[in-house]
Amino acid sequence: MISDRLLGVEGSKSVGLASVLMKLKKEGKDIIALNVGEPDLATPDVVKEATYKAMLENHTRYSLVEGIPELRERIATRFQKQTGRKIDPSQVLVSNGSKQTLYNLFQTLLNPGDEVIIPRPYWVSFPEAVKLAGGIPVFIDAPDLQLPVDGIKAAVTKKTKLIIVNSPNNPSGVVYKKEDMIAIANLAVEKNIHIVSDEAYDALVYDDQEKFSFASLSDEVFNHVIFVQSFSKTFMMTGFRIGYSIASTEITKNLNKLQSHLTGNNCTFAQWGAVAAIDHEEEIVPPMVALMKKRRDLCLELSKGLFEVETPGGAFYLFPKVTQYFDRFKDSAEMATYILEKTGVAGLGGSAFGMEGHLRFAFTASESDLREAFRRMREVLL
Numbered sequence: 001m002i003s004d005r006l007l008g009v010e011g012s013k014s015v016g017l018a019s020v021l022m023k024l025k026k027e028g029k030d031i032i033a034l035n036v037g038e039p040d041l042a043t044p045d046v047v048k049e050a051t052y053k054a055m056l057e058n059h060t061r062y063s064l065v066e067g068i069p070e071l072r073e074r075i076a077t078r079f080q081k082q083t084g085r086k087i088d089p090s091q092v093l094v095s096n097g098s099k100q101t102l103y104n105l106f107q108t109l110l111n112p113g114d115e116v117i118i119p120r121p122y123w124v125s126f127p128e129a130v131k132l133a134g135g136i137p138v139f140i141d142a143p144d145l146q147l148p149v150d151g152i153k154a155a156v157t158k159k160t161k162l163i164i165v166n167s168p169n170n171p172s173g174v175v176y177k178k179e180d181m182i183a184i185a186n187l188a189v190e191k192n193i194h195i196v197s198d199e200a201y202d203a204l205v206y207d208d209q210e211k212f213s214f215a216s217l218s219d220e221v222f223n224h225v226i227f228v229q230s231f232s233k234t235f236m237m238t239g240f241r242i243g244y245s246i247a248s249t250e251i252t253k254n255l256n257k258l259q260s261h262l263t264g265n266n267c268t269f270a271q272w273g274a275v276a277a278i279d280h281e282e283e284i285v286p287p288m289v290a291l292m293k294k295r296r297d298l299c300l301e302l303s304k305g306l307f308e309v310e311t312p313g314g315a316f317y318l319f320p321k322v323t324q325y326f327d328r329f330k331d332s333a334e335m336a337t338y339i340l341e342k343t344g345v346a347g348l349g350g351s352a353f354g355m356e357g358h359l360r361f362a363f364t365a366s367e368s369d370l371r372e373a374f375r376r377m378r379e380v381l382l
């Protein structure tokens with residue numbers, strides 16, 4: 001009954017756990033959910049008000065497949081402000097979350113058997129979305145969690161079509177080094193491969209680090225990069241489902257062709273909410289980033305003596321190494337299940353992200369919940 005295509009992919013482990021937790025909560029279990037990859041903060045009022053106003057003004061019908069012009073113009077202006085690179089709004093295509101943007105991209109660019117290089121650990125949907133398009137994920141391990149430049153260089157074949165670069169990274173929170181990004185950019189130009197730069201967490205960079213963008217390099221590099229960005233994490237708008245790509249007009253035209261048969265436009269009034277989000281970015285984003293940094297620092301402090309953890313330079317994830325506990329647990333999934341059962345603290349095993357020996361916790365919870373979560377974990381692990 002079910003197609004071979006779908007039988008060949010796995011369901012999203014992070015989404016799967018969310019429904020298990022909902023059930024446990026309903027049964028009255030005291031759960032601290034550090035598994036969720038979304039801010040726990042409410043969508044800003046200005047965004048909600050603009051969305052509601054748009055509905056009242058009857059922006060409730062089909063709109064252009066590629067997105068409303070007002071939003072695409074703002075995205076183009078914002079991109080130029082952030083990267084120095086002028087783009088035309090016709091290079092922007094708005095989709096139902098950057099998850100759909102990525103799906104669209106692989107469907108649009110991959111022929112069966114084309115290879116896509118994915119550094120490991122990776123975000124759960126990359127390999128599955130590649131496989132759904134008939135592509136072959138080629139995993140390159142990043143034991144130090146940095147961009148594995150040499151491994152990527154060695155893995156390039158005639159079939160390599162794309163390299164996925166996700167910085168700040170989910171699950172590790174690592175911000176890749178600028179020199180490594182430049183090395184991959186040069187490789188892409190030399191071998192005529194495209195980079196898919198997943199920038200879902202681009203606003204969440206801590207400690208005054210430089211925000212590097214491939215767009216700041218040469219025109220040649222820029223033409224070999226497809227930028228994938230999202231309103232979800234930056235503006236606390238996960239449920240609005242607004243992501244977008246910035247690519248050449250040729251790629252964008254073809255993405256548009258695909259999307260016209262798939263979802264058509266993204267929810268019209270949600271796009272008006274996104275317009276307001278960009279208009280009020282200065283009020284919305286810096287306080288959120290400051291709060292997440294405070295939580296990150298707290299988690300690092302609370303991890304002392306419990307977990308060995310790399311300081312995440314961005315995003316909102318802690319990806320501690322937990323192999324010192326493997327005399328008690330056979331792997332990270334078993335350890336995550338044990339922690340959930342004994343303490344109600346939900347995290348994910350590193351194997352969900354292709355890297356055994358780690359756990360992922362999202363610090364998208366209040367300070368008191370984070371303190372309580374670590375207190376409970378200490379109690380059962382030490």
Ligand SMILES: Cc1ncc(COP(=O)(O)O)c(C=O)c1O
Binds near residue numbers: 037097229230232243
């Ligand atoms: C690295 C990465 N890319 C893309 C997404 C998709 O986000 P959205 O579809 O909400 O834009 C996520 C969500 O967790 C993510 O972590």
